[in-house]
Amino acid sequence: MTTPTSTATAFARAAAEGRPALVGYLPAGFPDVAGGIDAFRVMVDAGVDVVEVGLPYSDPVMDGPTIQTAAQQALERGVRTVDVLRTVEAVAATGVPTVVMTYWNPVERYGVERFAADLASAGGAGLITPDLTPDSAPGSGAAWIAAADAHDLDRIFLVSPSSTDERIAMTVAACRGFVYATAVMGVTGARTSTSDLAAPLVARTKAATHLPVGVGLGVSSGDQVAEIGAYADGVIVGSAFVRCLLDHADDRPAGLRALAALTEDLAEGARRARR
Amino acid sequence: MTDPSAPAGHFGEFGGRFMPEALVAALDELTDAWTDAMADPAFVDEFHTILREYAGIPSPLYEASRLSELVGARILLKREDLNHTGAHKIRNVLGQALLTRRMGKQRVIAETGAGQHGVASATAAAYFGLDCTVYMGAVDTRRQALNVARMHLLGATVVPVESGSATLKDAINEALRDWVASVDHTAYLFGTAAGPHPFPSMVRDFCRGIGDEARAQVLERYGRLPDAVAACVGGGSNAIGLFTAFLDDAEVEVWGFEAGGDGVESGRHAATIVAGEPGVLHGARTYVLQDEDGQTRESHSISAGLDYPGVGPEHAHLAHSGRASYEAVTDTEAMDALALLARTEGIIPAIETAHAVAGAIRRAKDLAAEKGPEAMVLINLSGRGDKDMATATEWFGLGDPDRVTAEPVGDPGADR
Numbered sequence: 166m167t168t169p170t171s172t173a174t175a176f177a178r179a180a181a182e183g184r185p186a187l188v189g190y191l192p193a194g195f196p197d198v199a200g201g202i203d204a205f206r207v208m209v210d211a212g213v214d215v216v217e218v219g220l221p222y223s224d225p226v227m228d229g230p231t232i233q234t235a236a237q238q239a240l241e242r243g244v245r246t247v248d249v250l251r252t253v254e255a256v257a258a259t260g261v262p263t264v265v266m267t268y269w270n271p272v273e274r275y276g277v278e279r280f281a282a283d284l285a286s287a288g289g290a291g292l293i294t295p296d297l298t299p300d301s302a303p304g305s306g307a308a309w310i311a312a313a314d315a316h317d318l319d320r321i322f323l324v325s326p327s328s329t330d331e332r333i334a335m336t337v338a339a340c341r342g343f344v345y346a347t348a349v350m351g352v353t354g355a356r357t358s359t360s361d362l363a364a365p366l367v368a369r370t371k372a373a374t375h376l377p378v379g380v381g382l383g384v385s386s387g388d389q390v391a392e393i394g395a396y397a398d399g400v401i402v403g404s405a406f407v408r409c410l411l412d413h414a415d416d417r418p419a420g421l422r423a424l425a426a427l428t429e430d431l432a433e434g435a436r437r438a439r440r
Numbered sequence: 441m442t443d444p445s446a447p448a449g450h451f452g453e454f455g456g457r458f459m460p461e462a463l464v465a466a467l468d469e470l471t472d473a474w475t476d477a478m479a480d481p482a483f484v485d486e487f488h489t490i491l492r493e494y495a496g497i498p499s500p501l502y503e504a505s506r507l508s509e510l511v512g513a514r515i516l517l518k519r520e521d522l523n524h525t526g527a528h529k530i531r532n533v534l535g536q537a538l539l540t541r542r543m544g545k546q547r548v549i550a551e552t553g554a555g556q557h558g559v560a561s562a563t564a565a566a567y568f569g570l571d572c573t574v575y576m577g578a579v580d581t582r583r584q585a586l587n588v589a590r591m592h593l594l595g596a597t598v599v600p601v602e603s604g605s606a607t608l609k610d611a612i613n614e615a616l617r618d619w620v621a622s623v624d625h626t627a628y629l630f631g632t633a634a635g636p637h638p639f640p641s642m643v644r645d646f647c648r649g650i651g652d653e654a655r656a657q658v659l660e661r662y663g664r665l666p667d668a669v670a671a672c673v674g675g676g677s678n679a680i681g682l683f684t685a686f687l688d689d690a691e692v693e694v695w696g697f698e699a700g701g702d703g704v705e706s707g708r709h710a711a712t713i714v715a716g717e718p719g720v721l722h723g724a725r726t727y728v729l730q731d732e733d734g735q736t737r738e739s740h741s742i743s744a745g746l747d748y749p750g751v752g753p754e755h756a757h758l759a760h761s762g763r764a765s766y767e768a769v770t771d772t773e774a775m776d777a778l779a780l781l782a783r784t785e786g787i788i789p790a791i792e793t794a795h796a797v798a799g800a801i802r803r804a805k806d807l808a809a810e811k812g813p814e815a816m817v818l819i820n821l822s823g824r825g826d827k828d829m830a831t832a833t834e835w836f837g838l839g840d841p842d843r844v845t846a847e848p849v850g851d852p853g854a855d856r
């Protein structure tokens with residue numbers, strides 16, 4: 166067991182080095198539980214500062230085809246919530262802050278308090294909740310905030326280009342660790358050009374909080390990281406990592422090499438973002 | 441029935457809004473527009489005028505006397521099958537599309553299972569001159585080819601959805617994905633009284649004419665209220681549309697019937713309230729068919745329109761509070777009732793609707809045993825069966841040339 170490290174420490178370290186933090190996502194259990202853990206270790210070795218472990222869910226409304234495919238494969242191979250926690254434990258043992266990204270129903274089903282307790286004891290740093298807002302009710306939003314407080318976990322809620330300033334203020338007030346700013350109006354998936362909605366959203370969010378702000382959705386290259394990292398505290402990449410593994414489904418070593426190469430490109434983009 | 445001091449969109453411990461932040465502004469905008477429109481007599485008038493002149497509403501109330509005789513209780517049918525496009529669904533889409541026009545949006549999207557809501561949405565889009573895209577599970581585009589053709593003829597784009605189980609729940613996921621990216625110019629015409637606030641309340645209000653009309657029709661004709669009201673429950677729009685007018689009439693029993701598929705004990709069914717557990721699906725806390733990890737289970741029903749692993753949150757609340765009771769009706773029971781209604785009354789109902797007929801007959805017999813033959817049951821005949829003829833043909837072996845001279849199906853004299 167490791168003690169949970171807040172994602173804020175990783176953001177602070179990156180800031181001290183004059184660069185944005187690089188946040189990397191993969192679903193747990195893809196291509197299988199052990200293979201997924203190997204993939205996360207490769208990403209950590211190649212320069213990811215914060216890891217997001219996705220909990221594969223049957224109805225992922227915020228995900229585009231790439232992450233849907235990977236999550237569905239993981240589910241078809243029988244991945245369970247306990248496997249996600251097992252993955253968190255292995256990844257957190259590397260010392261990199263590790264959060265779970267999950268739709269809400271699996272957490273409720275596991276038990277909000279029990280999930281928070283088991284996540285903390287696995288060394289997990291917190292939760293990103295794409296379909297739970299702080300004001301989601303009846304129940305949940307408040308229940309998760311209380312459980313996260315009790316177990317010293319980060320709560321990462323999302324802000325969107327469509328969020329009003331009032332909602333941004335309400336959301337960041339409930340966040341701990343960092344704030345997740347979705348760069349586009351849309352679902353996950355690599356996009357070739359960066360969004361012009363991200364910078365104004367980051368500015369509005371930063372006006373409301375001192376927490377670091379990470380930008381995600383659609384980022385896939387070092388050049389995009391460099392562009393976004395000029396104004397955001399962190400850059401979040403998901404589908405592009407998943408694609409590396411999907412593209413080499415029959416050759417795992419090749420998939421891991423592609424993952425390492427992409428991570429290095431993204432990390433290099435982060436280093437030149439503010440030069 | 442619902443605590444008026446409860447936050448909007450909460451039905452006891454059910455309902456609410458569990459959605460990506462990106463859609464919250466749009467849901468708030470929709471809530472405001474709908475609240476504003478319902479308080480505007482011009483909007484309400486226009487809605488009723490369109491329903492009357494274009495959709496044939498109010499639908500008639502019909503006493504099914506031959507069926508009543510067989511059952512031993514008085515069976516009244518609210519004839520939503522006679523509405524334009526053949527189901528209650530036209531009420532909801534005309535309401536939502538009128539609201540879309542008022543909000544100045546040019547494009548609508550919809551999900552559909554059986555295709556009834558898709559056809560209704562395409563119809564409303566044609567009526568109002570809106571652009572329409574319908575998401576439909578690839579499994580359903582194959583089993584409901586006729587409705588796909590109707591949507592095309594009405595000018596809609598139909599997108600087959602291959603992800604997940606390729607049925608209704610996945611069509612909803614895909615429509616939500618479209619909406620996140622298009623919300624500034626697109627309205628989501630949600631097809632049932634489920635989903636995040638304001639959909640459960642808004643769809644209920646657009647459909648509640650079913651019960652408001654029927655209650656007045658029964659009172660006027662019989663000078664009394666029915667002893668029970670009955671409807672099938674998929675997501676719950678026709679049922680809540682019927683039930684709402686009667687919820688404060690404590691003496692009226694309220695019965696909902698879910699799809700029992702191969703039987704609840706088989707695990708292959710869509711009886712969400714009967715066999716599901718509380719959880720969160722498609723934006724609301726409600727009953728959900730789910731596994732130990734909270735993954736949605738696939739539902740099964742002969743009726744594509746009831747084949748959904750969730751249910752509207754107000755029904756979850758009505759079940760939880762005990763004001764309404766919900767039972768399952770199997771595929772076989774529903775198909776028997778479909779044939780029975782066809783033979784006794786000359787009405788071929790939708791297979792969804794046949795679940796209500798089967799369940800109501802079952803319970804009406806008990807009611808008649810208690811109250812005598814004057815016991816009166818009002819069933820919402822939510823839709824007609826034209827769309828289901830391929831399924832019925834296969835189920836009853838009607839296409840088999842060797843059987844054309846055989847006994848008619850659904851013999852009303854058989855011991856039921």
Ligand SMILES: Cc1ncc(COP(=O)(O)O)c(C=O)c1O
Pocket residue numbers: 527528553554555556557631632633672673674675676677678679744745746790792793822823824
């Ligand atoms: C005729 C008919 N009745 C009932 C339903 C079920 O939907 P709901 O439960 O929303 O009324 C459908 C859905 O397609 C339908 O076509």
